[in-house]
Amino acid sequence: MRRFLYALILSLSLTISYGQDTITYLSEAIKENINPYKKASNKAYEKRDFEEGRNLFDSLVKNKLVGTKFDDFSLKVYKDKNVKINRIQKPVFIITYASWCVIPKGEIPALNILAKEHHDDLQIVVVFWDKKKDLKNIAKKFNDNIKVCYANEYYSKDSHIVASIKHTLGFPTSIFLDENKNVIAIKHFDSKIKIKTPIKEAITCSYNYFSKDINENMVKAL
Known part of the structure; x- marks a missing residue:
């Protein structure tokens, strides 16, 4: 019985830990992805391709930021x-x-x-x-x-x-x-x-x- 309780507690602990580890905060997602976006965006705006600049921002939001947790x-x-x-x-x-x-x-x-x-x-x-x-x-x-x-x-x-x-x-x-x-x-x-x-x-x-x-x-x- 004692072994069973220990196994159950360990299992719950790992589950909770895993759940916490999988949360991605907005600031983390931005920090991880902002540099490639800025590089591509700067090139687009240098060419005055404003539509491409907007598309790059929308892509960053849709693929990397939506679904994250607000800090x-x-x-x-x-x-x-x-x-x-x-x-x-x-x-x-x-x-x-x-x-x-x-x-x-x-x-x-x-x-x-x-x-x-x-x-x-x-x-x-x-x-x-x-x-x-x-x-x-x-x-x-x-x-x-x-x-x-x-x-x-x-x-x-x-x-x-x-x-x-x-x-x-x-x-x-x-x-x-x-x-x-x-x-x-x-x-x-x-x-x-x-x-x-x-x-x-x-x-x-x-x-x-x-x-x-x-x-x-x-x-x-x-």
Whole structure:
């Protein structure tokens, strides 16, 4: 009986260990695959082959990054407590910006609408690669359903997320995570909305773009 229990405990231990060892985190996958991608991507953009550059990024995401586990990053929230992404008990839609980049007209109002609509089944997180003082004017434009966060090289505890996400994936970029914080999608997005576009039209265009992306990824996350 004692031998049987020992064998059972050993078997369970090995199974748990194996399960843990097979988890690949996003930062690990990026570190392992980013250099070949950058080399090929730089060549494509030197030739001004922008379509090939986009295809290379999409291939990196589809073949190497989707299905990985999002790292247990802790983010500083503007005017709120820090948040650990992996402790949010629902799918997460992350969008990265920088305060010195002009956010296209209509994009923030559209995200505010979507955050309210998906309050029960999705958390939208906006990450600015900035210091807190840089968000003084922009943060107040987002409603309370959106967690407005910031990370910067200036803060020592941000070095991992800055190196893993900002310096490799660039921005603006969206990352969609299922409720278990597995990566469902990563996407570069480039607004086609012109400066002179009427505000209502701009909001509608941004809303339709993000809504389609969110709904498609929600289905994939099931």
